[in-house]
Amino acid sequence: MKYNLELIKNKRRIIGFSTVLILFSLLGILYSTFNTSYKKPINLGMDFVGGNETRIERVCEEACSNFSPDTVLQNLREISKNKKVLNNIKLQFQNKNKLISIRTPYLSIEESNNLISNLDNIVGPLNYESKDSRLIGPKLGKKLLTNCVTSLVVSLFAISLYITIRFDKKYALFALLALFHDLLIVFGIFSWLGIILSVEVNSLFAVSLLTIAGYSVNDTVVIFDRIRENLKSKKEGYNETIQLSVNESFRRTTFTSITTLIPLLSIILFGSYSLFWFSLALSLGIAVGSYSSILLAPSLLLKD
Amino acid sequence: MKRRQGWLFFIIFLLTLSVYLLINYPLQLGLDLQGGSQLTLQIIKEEGKVTRDELEAVNSVIDKRVNNLGVSESNLQTLGGDQLILELPGEQNPLVASRVLGKTALLEFRTQKEGTSTDLKTLQLQRLNIKELIEQYSFAEKSQNDNNLNVIQDDLKDIEQELNYSFTSNDLYGKLIEIKKYVDKEITNLFNKTDLSGKDLINAGRRQEQTNSNWEVLLNFSNSGGEKFAEITKSIAGTNQLLAIILDGESISEASVGNQFVNTGITGGSATISGNFSAENARELEVQLKGGSLPLPIEIVETNTIGALLGSKNILKSLYAAISGLIFVGIFMIFNYRILGFVSVLSLLLYGFFNLALYSLIPVTLTLPGISGLILSIGMAVDANILIFERIREELNDGNTLTRSIDSGFMRANSSIVDGHITTLLSCFVLFLLGTNFVKGFAATLGIGVLISLFTSLNCSKTILRFFTTYQSLRQKNLYLPRNNFSN
Numbered sequence: 001m002k003y004n005l006e007l008i009k010n011k012r013r014i015i016g017f018s019t020v021l022i023l024f025s026l027l028g029i030l031y032s033t034f035n036t037s038y039k040k041p042i043n044l045g046m047d048f049v050g051g052n053e054t055r056i057e058r059v060c061e062e063a064c065s066n067f068s069p070d071t072v073l074q075n076l077r078e079i080s081k082n083k084k085v086l087n088n089i090k091l092q093f094q095n096k097n098k099l100i101s102i103r104t105p106y107l108s109i110e111e112s113n114n115l116i117s118n119l120d121n122i123v124g125p126l127n128y129e130s131k132d133s134r135l136i137g138p139k140l141g142k143k144l145l146t147n148c149v150t151s152l153v154v155s156l157f158a159i160s161l162y163i164t165i166r167f168d169k170k171y172a173l174f175a176l177l178a179l180f181h182d183l184l185i186v187f188g189i190f191s192w193l194g195i196i197l198s199v200e201v202n203s204l205f206a207v208s209l210l211t212i213a214g215y216s217v218n219d220t221v222v223i224f225d226r227i228r229e230n231l232k233s234k235k236e237g238y239n240e241t242i243q244l245s246v247n248e249s250f251r252r253t254t255f256t257s258i259t260t261l262i263p264l265l266s267i268i269l270f271g272s273y274s275l276f277w278f279s280l281a282l283s284l285g286i287a288v289g290s291y292s293s294i295l296l297a298p299s300l301l302l303k304d
Numbered sequence: 305m306k307r308r309q310g311w312l313f314f315i316i317f318l319l320t321l322s323v324y325l326l327i328n329y330p331l332q333l334g335l336d337l338q339g340g341s342q343l344t345l346q347i348i349k350e351e352g353k354v355t356r357d358e359l360e361a362v363n364s365v366i367d368k369r370v371n372n373l374g375v376s377e378s379n380l381q382t383l384g385g386d387q388l389i390l391e392l393p394g395e396q397n398p399l400v401a402s403r404v405l406g407k408t409a410l411l412e413f414r415t416q417k418e419g420t421s422t423d424l425k426t427l428q429l430q431r432l433n434i435k436e437l438i439e440q441y442s443f444a445e446k447s448q449n450d451n452n453l454n455v456i457q458d459d460l461k462d463i464e465q466e467l468n469y470s471f472t473s474n475d476l477y478g479k480l481i482e483i484k485k486y487v488d489k490e491i492t493n494l495f496n497k498t499d500l501s502g503k504d505l506i507n508a509g510r511r512q513e514q515t516n517s518n519w520e521v522l523l524n525f526s527n528s529g530g531e532k533f534a535e536i537t538k539s540i541a542g543t544n545q546l547l548a549i550i551l552d553g554e555s556i557s558e559a560s561v562g563n564q565f566v567n568t569g570i571t572g573g574s575a576t577i578s579g580n581f582s583a584e585n586a587r588e589l590e591v592q593l594k595g596g597s598l599p600l601p602i603e604i605v606e607t608n609t610i611g612a613l614l615g616s617k618n619i620l621k622s623l624y625a626a627i628s629g630l631i632f633v634g635i636f637m638i639f640n641y642r643i644l645g646f647v648s649v650l651s652l653l654l655y656g657f658f659n660l661a662l663y664s665l666i667p668v669t670l671t672l673p674g675i676s677g678l679i680l681s682i683g684m685a686v687d688a689n690i691l692i693f694e695r696i697r698e699e700l701n702d703g704n705t706l707t708r709s710i711d712s713g714f715m716r717a718n719s720s721i722v723d724g725h726i727t728t729l730l731s732c733f734v735l736f737l738l739g740t741n742f743v744k745g746f747a748a749t750l751g752i753g754v755l756i757s758l759f760t761s762l763n764c765s766k767t768i769l770r771f772f773t774t775y776q777s778l779r780q781k782n783l784y785l786p787r788n789n790f791s792n
Contacts, residue, residue: 056611109402109607129339129613137605140346147738155734159727204673207735207743211680211750214731218724222691225720252694259636259690260683263629267676270624272617274336275676282680 003250007243007299014299018181018292025188032191042187043194047202048145050138052107054116057099057130058123064097067123075122076115100126106137148206155210159217167224170301175220178297182216183209186285204278212285215260219293223249227298239302246298257290311767319654322661329664334671334745337619339612340393343402346605347386354386354600361599363388368595369404383740388602398607400588408552408601409592411502414495415536416545416558424494424546428558430463431487437463438480488554495548495555498536501597504529508593510586513578519586520578523593530573537561538569549577551589622675629679630656633686641693643772643783648689651765655685658756659749668752674745681753684728688761691724692717700785706773714766721762725754 007014029041038044046053058064069091076089090103100123107115112135120126136144159179164172186209193199226245234241264286267279335342347354347362363382370378370390379391390405392398416424437456444452453476460479464471469486473479507524525533540547542563549557557577561570581589630652637645659678663670696713700706732754735747772778 109399109604112607113399127611127613129611130617131609131611132614133607133609135607137346137603139603140344140605144740147740151734151738154738155731158730158734162727162730203740203743204746207673207739207746210731210735211728214728215684217727221727222720222724225723252690255640255690255694256687259633259686260680262632262636263625263679263683266625266629266632267679270621270628271676271679272621272672274672278673278676 003247005243005247005250005295007246007295008239008302011299011302014295018296021185022181022188025185025191028188028191028195032195036195038194042191043198043200044145045200045202045205046103046134046136046141048141048148050106050136050141052104052112052133052135053101054112054131054133055099055101056116056119056132057127058097059125059127060098066097067093069093072119072122076118107135109135144203148203152206152209156213159213163217163221166221171224171228174297174300175217175224177300178220178292179213179217181292181296182212182285182289185288186212186281189284190281199277201277204275205281208278208281208285211282212289215286216289216293219253219257219289220297223253223293223298227301242298242301246294250294253290253294257286260286311763312771315654315764315767319657322657325661325664326657329667331660331664332667332669333615333619334669334674335391335393335608335615336610336672337615337622337670338393339610339615340391341398341401341610342392342606342608343390343398343405343604344383344606345388345390345405345602347388348601348603349386356385358599359385362602365595365598366390366405366602369591370401372591372594373401373404375401387605394612398609400584402604402607404588404591406602406604407592408598409502409595410552410597411505411593412550413498413500413533413536414492414548414550414555415498415540416495416548418545420494421544424491424558426466427487427491427494430467431484431491433459433463434480434484434487438484441477441480491555491558492548492550492553495546495550498532500529500532500536502593503596504532505593505596508590510581510590512583518578519581519583520576521581521586521589521593523575523577525573525575527573530571533573533575534569534571536569537565538567541565541569549575618672622672622679626675626679626682629682633682637686637689642785643778644689644693644696644769647765647768647772648686648693648761650768651689651760652682652685654764655682655753655757655760658760659753662752662756663749668748669745670749671745673743674749677746677749678753681750681757684725684750684754685757685761687724688717688721688757689765691721692761692765697785700781706779706781706784710766710769710773714762718762722758725758728754 032043033039033041036043073089073091088105092101093099094101100119102115102119104112104115112133116126116131116133156179160172160176163175166172167175190199190201190205194201223246226249227242230241230245230248231238234244236244261283264279264283267275268283271279345366347359349358359382363380366388367380370380375392377393379393381389383389390401392401437459440452441456444456457476460476460483463483467483467487469483471479471482473482504525505523506526506529509522509524510519511522512518513520537547541561542565544560546558546560548555577589633652634645634649637648639645641648659681662668668674692713695717696709699709699712704712729751732747732751735743736751739747
């Protein structure tokens with residue numbers, strides 16, 4: 001099997017496609033910043049703004065009875081001692097009414113326990129063995145956010161430095177362009193997910209961005225290496241050599257991406273819910289990363 | 305060939321060692337896998353950074369308190385210079401721990417200023433009123449009785465006028481808490497500081513009072529503490545000045561010292577605080593006093609609680625994800641690379657064992673993000689194999705012999721594999737340095753995984769492959785290249 005990607009012919013289309021993707025991401029980020037209730041480029045989750053999230057299962061003999069979240073909240077208001085707790089509360093039933101997920105601003109452990117025992121009185125019995133509760137103070141949230149942003153900046157800087165040392169200017173520039181392209185698109189997709197499905201990002205999202213950065217650069221490096229090697233030895237023209245190199249490493253790049261995507265898809269399908277969005281972000285990043293390594297970055301190298 | 309045989313034995317040795325380690329030193333599971341609670345304590349310092357000494361001091365006080373609480377298998381560690389993480393495995397309620405740990409527990413002994421008896425009496429009376437109002441409030445809230453709430457509102461107005469105080473809070477509960485704090489502060493201000501404090505204690509205990517069901521807390525002073533206590537009690541014995549015991553700015557007991565102590569003070573080096581303690585309150589105070597006061601205040605900034613059932617579900621789900629990932633990667637590799645693919649599956653299995661063995665050796669506590677790092681690194685470990693196999697395929701297509709192709713395949717892919725992993729390792733390194741506890745788990749497993757994969761995919765797969773090719777029947781080219789690859 002020989003691959004024959006017509007890179008030279010399709011240069012405009014590839015760059016056009018990426019431009020559309022980037023515009024789409026920027027649109028999401030802008031819309032999210034100005035037109036949502038949270039006014040942030042991305043819907044920041046509890047890790048970053050603080051709060052309390054509890055997920056707990058109900059014990060049901062057969063099918064769990066149906067409750068509307070509004071009635072439950074109204075009942076909660078009636079029996080709760082501390083009314084303050086009930087501001088900005090979000091309640092959802094999932095998994096055929098079995099799983100309750102409840103979000104509030106930051107509460108103390110005591111307040112959170114009271115809330116759950118009140119909930120138990122309304123929709124109980126609840127299975128405390130299945131409880132998953134997180135309380136994050138607003139101060140820590142801010143600290144985590146700074147922490148994640150610093151990690152991202154530092155590691156992007158380290159990667160940029162590594163690339164600049166390893167390649168000459170032109171290659172380094174395009175490799176980095178491809179990297180930021182990948183990160184921007186994943187970020188943009190999650191901005192849109194936040195707008196449409198209220199998906200929130202937590203510290204694991206920052207981790208996925210960092211991992212994507214490491215991985216995507218890796219792919220680009222391999223292809224650029226091949227191009228450099230071939231430019232030294234081959235007698236064909238500059239553009240043709242680039243296209244040939246891409247086709248030579250096409251199999252290798254797609255295969256490594258596939259073998260990395262397979263375990264991620266297993267986590268999405270079989271793993272815990274807390275890893276779902278994380279694995280999705282990683283999968284998206286790796287898919288976009290392979291696209292940009294194989295098609296975008298080499299296209300940018302092509303001469304008109 | 306001899307050298308390779310050496311490697312083969314070495315790999316078998318490592319495998320045996322890994323299995324031995326895994327059997328004898330089981331993996332440590334994080335709370336998200338075994339259930340339990342995790343509290344993050346933030347040390348609060350107004351100015352400057354928390355020094356290493358201060359961190360150590362806070363750590364040791366918290367450690368003592370945790371031990372005195374009788375929490376089993378708890379784990380306390382410092383994080384990032386100004387935080388502590390306490391893990392309570394199993395179904396242990398984090399509520400008590402949070403109440404006991406969160407307090408500074410600064411114990412002071414103060415003597416009443418002269419001529420403040422009337423002021424104190426007024427304040428003591430109001431304190432009692434407020435305490436009753438707070439109790440009535442929680443009762444009224446539960447019974448949803450608005451009339452009662454109105455009565456409390458009116459009573460609070462009286463207290464407000466009496467004390468000439470103006471509120472900043474708007475809601476009733478906030479006002480109650482606010483005025484309680486104000487009265488506590490005013491009472492404390494009626495007393496002079498002495499040089500006797502919680503530092504002079506050598507032990508604390510509790511017992512039930514004989515006359516009623518309340519509890520009291522016993523204090524044992526050190527020698528010098530006992531002398532100070534005698535001195536202080538002597539100074540106010542027989543007067544109408546009281547001795548106050550103040551915990552974190554709130555007076556928990558005010559008592560007079562009888563006339564009989566006017567010559568010597570209270571000797572014997574011990575004192576009792578009897579302030580209407582419930583059994584639980586007395587125990588919490590005992591634990592706090594035994595551990596000493598915190599040099600800096602702390603705040604609980606994060607609490608995670610995970611039920612045991614959820615933990616075991618998480619283990620099962622992760623196991624499914626890991627195994628199915630492994631199987632599908634294996635199928636993909638064998639389909640595309642035949643024998644070579646089979647070799648990579650064997651090295652992957654080795655990779656898994658070595659990884660887990662290293663986790664139990666270091667030890668790495670396995671958490672959900674950690675497992676996802678491990679599963680992800682399965683995919684990355686195969687990357688190196690793919691690079692090598694693609695090279696071998698090219699060499700075979702160029703008409704080289706099998707042995708030669710294998711040799712040069714491994715050699716030529718070497719540099720680009722090491723190179724390609726550097727960026728991933730860079731990211732892991734940054735994550736590990738700057739990340740939170742949660743993130744560190746992921747960075748650690750992914751980083752370890754990438755390093756081990758260098759060994760397994762370069763060395764182990766080469767050794768296994770060499771071993772296979774010693775058999776004549778396994779040396780046919782079509783076992784290494786799917787048919788359609790011959791066409792070009």
